[in-house]
Amino acid sequence: MILKVYVIGTSQLMQFVHDTLEQLAARIGNGCKLALPKETSGAAMSLTRALIKRGVRDLHLICVPIGGLQTDMLIGSDCVQCIETSAVSLGEYGAAPRFVAAVRSGKVRILDATCPAIYAGLQATEKGIPFMPLRGLIGSDILRHRTDWKRIANPYQADDEIVAIAAIQPDIALFHAPLADREGNVFIGTQRELMIMAHAAKQTLVTVERMSEDNLLANEAMAGAVIPSTYINSVALAPRGAAPLGFTSHYGEDAALLLEYARAAQDADGFAAFMRSWLSSELADTIPARV
16 A cells, blocks of 8 residues: 655644645646546546646556546647547547547557456556456457456456556646645545545546635544545645536536537637637636535
């Protein structure tokens, strides 16, 4: 098991949970292996805006387990060198256009995966082991393209093979959550894969809808859905930080903007025009956060 230990004083603790979006973005360097959750689990879109503005390059994205608007924007903005994912899609708004263009041109290296394989690789790191065995891949074409995954004999049953999925350790896990407290504990609700990401990553950066003055781990009703500060490196307050995507029960998606993106991003010029507008605008904070 990977254990992160921090010894910090009171003044350091207050800074720990008061980073700005720009300070969080500055922690994600060029070439970072960056884990991002699926959009319904909390995409840190406000931080993504800051990353693109800063001009980060050569990211290795790990989509847990699929990517969407956040991934497509990063690819289209020339921030990504490699992506490990089971899919990238805008869902009901269609294919992810900049991802599709990057695949066709070979601009981005693709490490094709499956949803269970992504989770298995992260769980291997979480448990401190070099690989996780997985069924369901033998007989598929994916093993021809993933030479880092190995077919091995089941040591407990003759004439049975399984696949060893190499451990995945992100440099940074990044996501948006409903709530954090002043000690750096983060409430994630039902989105349990965020816990796996935080356990597996070397660092975890989080944006949140609001801050609590109470210790979340002291609340027995919430504590089971709280990532302890041991696994959190920095938190930034970002109301509506997942917009224009929806975020659980807090606010819905901006359907008009997402449709506009899907249409504009079909070609590089349209994408560039959309991004100039999006990067220069501020996300409207018209819907109060609810926890």
